Amino acid sequence: MDTSTSTPYSIRPWQNCVDEFELIRRFFTREYEAADVRVGVGDDGALLRPTAGKDLLCVVDTIVAGVHFPLQLAAADVGYHAVSVNLSDIAAMGGRPRWMTLALTLTEAEETWLRDFAGGLFEAADEHGVKLVGGDTTQGPTTVVTVQIVGDVAPENVLRRYGASVGDGIYVSGTLGDAAAGLSLIQQPIPETPAGRYLMQRFSRPTARVALGQAIAPLASAAIDLSDGLTADARKLLQASQKGGIIELDKLPLSAEIRQQFAPAECVEMALRGGDDYELCFTTCVNNHARIMQVAAEQHIAVTRIGEVTAGDGLVCHNAGKRVDDRHNGYRHFAAGPDQ
């Protein structure tokens, strides 16, 4: 058994065979001194050794240039982002990410772009000990990045999307709306500010809450990661649990930076509907509140109780204790909105 192995990064030249694609091999071939990656360079697939007694987690996400990220996003950020969105799915299941593959479609093999992209990709992967074990590079009319991550989890510690009970608190990690705010700034040719740079980074380099997901797995009754915006994703969690919920708008955690750059109502709008935050949203019973807060403190992550699971279905918003109409962006019309 060889334990000193590296990445089998296959190039499939077909009709439009490009010699430059050879350099891709250079950027994406990593040597791993790891017993769980048993395959050497250039075989037909990766051979991986799973941990006995663990179940596997398998997630996949694609980002398309001009659709999921603006064309002007730096290559390193594209790589980082592509990995993070997948890490976030693993986090939402309470899992440990282990191995990833990369399917990369490019218009051309531009050396600088590729080197930077690989840099960002490995930066996100290395932060969580994820190994790139395979890939495929193809030519196409635009940049399409598909990352798949295989992870594992102890069967008794799986975080599921359903399982919320009436009375459970609804919690989120971090601050909300920053990514949507950052994306809007990336797309506008306005002078950069420190706050603006922070928000743009929150879009381009989301922080997957992997350690938090693992720590709350024994405590949370249900969890989801926030990719499509709080209301959309919280609804999915509540629907899966066959419950309803209340979100208290004045409890939404907003960063100082978003409040500095945007009007209060815009902040709430982005916190509720902005996608790409990749924070965790989860539910847990009141008895676990103190332990959740302890976990958050240990990990130096803000965790905020923003609402409560109710009987029935549907998600309603409250502001200062009173119900507001979330449909048709009704909360937009409310006063100055929340400002913590």
Add this chain to the structure above:
Amino acid sequence: MDTSTSTPYSIRPWQNCVDEFELIRRFFTREYEAADVRVGVGDDGALLRPTAGKDLLCVVDTIVAGVHFPLQLAAADVGYHAVSVNLSDIAAMGGRPRWMTLALTLTEAEETWLRDFAGGLFEAADEHGVKLVGGDTTQGPTTVVTVQIVGDVAPENVLRRYGASVGDGIYVSGTLGDAAAGLSLIQQPIPETPAGRYLMQRFSRPTARVALGQAIAPLASAAIDLSDGLTADARKLLQASQKGGIIELDKLPLSAEIRQQFAPAECVEMALRGGDDYELCFTTCVNNHARIMQVAAEQHIAVTRIGEVTAGDGLVCHNAGKRVDDRHNGYRHFAAGPDQ
């Protein structure tokens, strides 16, 4: 533990959210009565139960419209093809394919195309008991299909690309060049013939040699699947083994159909250089020849000894026992070429 589960097919609407994409969920959500797929619809990732003592195999391949397959290829064939190219990689490692994910980028969600595509995808998957356990659908400027398959294999039965010894026979399964021949026919507006239809199907619906790969795993010294053409792929196997090889052109297995449609020299050209055959090429010592032939007979698959592993490096071609110059397509100039 819930064993009656189905596919978590996530749709990530972002900027260009299309309501029609909802119908994708319909086509790609399958109910599986399987203990090895533990996750229900719509969670953040698939939860899979591996088999104790097996190692994992992980392969990924992308096909892009207009690059890896012609735009006029039927949707069902695109789906079938996308799965088969990955199954072939699992076959080349001697593995059992188990679970797959699909990352599908589409210009639009056209109902008929999607239904047919899903039909072909599941047809290929069902032939090998592979379960679709996750996916991501995105919008983009062209059709990009990335399939990843996770399989498993007993550690002692892994087929590797290296390990060929001097004197080992070089074998291939099936017949060679059919896919390249079929692709050229698909791209030409010529009247269809039964032979032509056979060849086109050999491109659009390659037969992944999964059972053969498993059966030869204890016998073969090295193996690779033929995606880029015999000479290119055989060279990879020999290079990985640090050996050379002789291919006997008059031994190349050619189908009756290719010989009916193409001149002998064209047949050899396609057999040597045509991609997408997805047959297996492997090496084994002379003592195993009879057992290999027995396996082939049991599986009703043609397996042909086409050459021999030699010392040194490089691949040379012989014709009727004499060396011919393979470089610069030298064999093209030889007589009528092989005709079995």
